Structure formats: structure tokens, C-alpha cells
Amino acid sequence: MSGQETKNLQSNTVSADMVSEFLKDNPDFFNNNPEILAELKIPHDHGDAVSLVEKQVSVLREQNQQTRKRLHELIEIARQNEELARRMHQLALILMDADEPKDIFNTLYDNLKKNFHADRAVVRLFANPSFVDSFATDEFAGSEAMEQSLFKSIIDKRLPLSGRMKRQQQVFLFGDDGDEIASSVMVPLHGQGWGGILSIGSFDAEHFQAGMGVELLANLGEVLSFILKPWVEQS
Numbered sequence: 001m002s003g004q005e006t007k008n009l010q011s012n013t014v015s016a017d018m019v020s021e022f023l024k025d026n027p028d029f030f031n032n033n034p035e036i037l038a039e040l041k042i043p044h045d046h047g048d049a050v051s052l053v054e055k056q057v058s059v060l061r062e063q064n065q066q067t068r069k070r071l072h073e074l075i076e077i078a079r080q081n082e083e084l085a086r087r088m089h090q091l092a093l094i095l096m097d098a099d100e101p102k103d104i105f106n107t108l109y110d111n112l113k114k115n116f117h118a119d120r121a122v123v124r125l126f127a128n129p130s131f132v133d134s135f136a137t138d139e140f141a142g143s144e145a146m147e148q149s150l151f152k153s154i155i156d157k158r159l160p161l162s163g164r165m166k167r168q169q170q171v172f173l174f175g176d177d178g179d180e181i182a183s184s185v186m187v188p189l190h191g192q193g194w195g196g197i198l199s200i201g202s203f204d205a206e207h208f209q210a211g212m213g214v215e216l217l218a219n220l221g222e223v224l225s226f227i228l229k230p231w232v233e234q235s
Contacts, residue, residue: 081216087115088216092223101129101137101231108224112200120181120201122173123224126151127194128233143194143233147172155188155195160217162186163210165199173199183208187221192234198224 023029091111098104105123112118123139126148141147150169154161162185169186170178181201185208189196198221202208 084116084216088220091115091220092227095224095227098227101131101139101228104227104231105137105139108198116200117202117207118200119203120174120178121199122201123189123196123198124173125189125194125196125228125232127191127196130231130233148195151186151188151195151197154186154197155190158188158190158218158221160185160187160214160221162208162214164205173197174201185214185217187214187217187224189221189225189228191225191229191232194232194234196225196228 091108094107094111095104098107108123109121112121124141124147125139126141126143126145128143129137129140147168148155150166150172163183165173165181165184165186170181170184174181178201180203182203182205184199184201187198187200189198200208200217
């Protein structure tokens with residue numbers, strides 16, 4: 001390429017940049033100069049030619065479709081959250097109507113599996129029961145259980161934690177066959193001088209993802225803690 005050709009190419013490039021900047025600074029240019037717009041053509045992806053107005057309309061139509069799709073997604077999320085809140089409220093009412101701990105836990109587990117797509121559910125309380133031993137259940141791990149250190153940070157923060165739990169946590173909650181649990185959420189339970197964990201497990205690794213919203217489950221933890229309060233020995 002000759003020096004003159006290189007100079008001309010550079011000149012054309014600069015001119016294109018100048019035109020681009022001018023149009024950005026003067027968005028009404030084509031409104032004020034419709035005769036230019038009438039002659040202007042923009043190549044289509046398939047090699048056809050369309051006017052600038054048609055191109056703009058096409059882009060706006062696509063943006064509008066994307067916006068409507070996102071709006072529908074948000075509406076669907078809101079609908080699902082509303083339904084989830086309704087189920088949580090109904091579960092709380094059923095639990096409050098249970099007569100003893102065994103009924104509370106069995107009702108909780110059955111409901112979580114039936115209405116919340118849980119594959120496994122378990123409660124472990126690091127506390128002693130306030131009733132006679134003959135009514136004690138496996139859910140009471142005892143106030144001296146060494147395993148409570150595995151969940152201390154979750155209980156202290158009072159925030160549910162979702163994702164893949166640690167191996168030691170998984171074995172304590174679900175036993176040696178807990179390997180089938182691919183994802184879970186651990187909901188802290190707490191009272192005066194005691195704490196505990198409600199864990200909901202899934203065989204699907206994507207079901208409980210790290211960082212997912214768990215506000216409703218946090219509310220369930222508060223309600224369950226209150227329901228269990230009369231049955232837990234207060235320190």
C-alpha cells in the first residue's frame with residue numbers, strides 16, 4: 001500500500017469517527033434533515049438493505065420483547081414467592097396444633113417433603129428435653145453434644161446457610177448414608193441458652209444453591225423455635 005493510500009485510509013477512519021461523534025452529540029440531526037435519512041441505507045445481516053428508521057424499530061422491538069420477558073419472569077417469581085409464603089403460613093398453623101414433640105417433628109418432615117420438594121429433613125437440638133425421658137426423641141442431641149461446634153457460626157448468626165454442607169455436618173445430620181444429599185439448607189433454631197438446626201436436603205445439587213434467598217426459611221426457623229420452646233429445658 002502506497003503512502004498516499006495509507007494517508008487516505010487514515011483520513012477516512014478519522015472522518016468516520018468524527019461523523020459518529022457528531023451524531024451522538026446531535027441525536028435530532030435526522031429529524032431536522034429527513035431528506036438525508038430517506039437516502040440512508042444500512043446493510044442487514046442477510047445482505048438486504050433497510051432504512052435507519054427500520055433498523056431502529058427492529059432494535060427497539062427486540063429490547064421491548066426482552067423487557068416483557070423479564071417482566072413476566074419477575075411476575076412469576078413473585079407468584080411463586082406468594083405461594084411459598086402461603087404454604088409456610090399453613091405449616092406454622094399445623095405445627096402449632098401438634099400435641100407433643102414427636103407430632104411436631106413428624107408433621108414438619110412430612111410437610112417439607114410433600115409441599116416443599118425436600119428429599120430429606122431433620123432437626124437436631126443441642127438441648128435437653130423439659131419432659132420425661134420416655135417422650136424424648138432423637139431430635140434432642142443434648143446440651144453437651146460436641147457436634148454443636150460444627151453449627152455454632154450458623155446458630156450464632158441466626159441466618160440459614162444453603163449449598164453443599166461439610167462432610168462432618170452431613171454425617172451428623174443424615175447419618176452415613178447422607179452422601180446422597182447433594183445440596184441442602186441449614187436453618188438455625190434458638191432459644192434461651194440453647195440452639196439447634198433444621199436441615200432440609202435434596203438429591204439435586206442445584207436445588208439449594210449457595211447465596212439463594214432463604215428469608216422465608218429464616219421465618220420458619222423463628223416459628224419452629226417458638227413452638228419448641230415449651231419442650232426444651234431452659235438454661
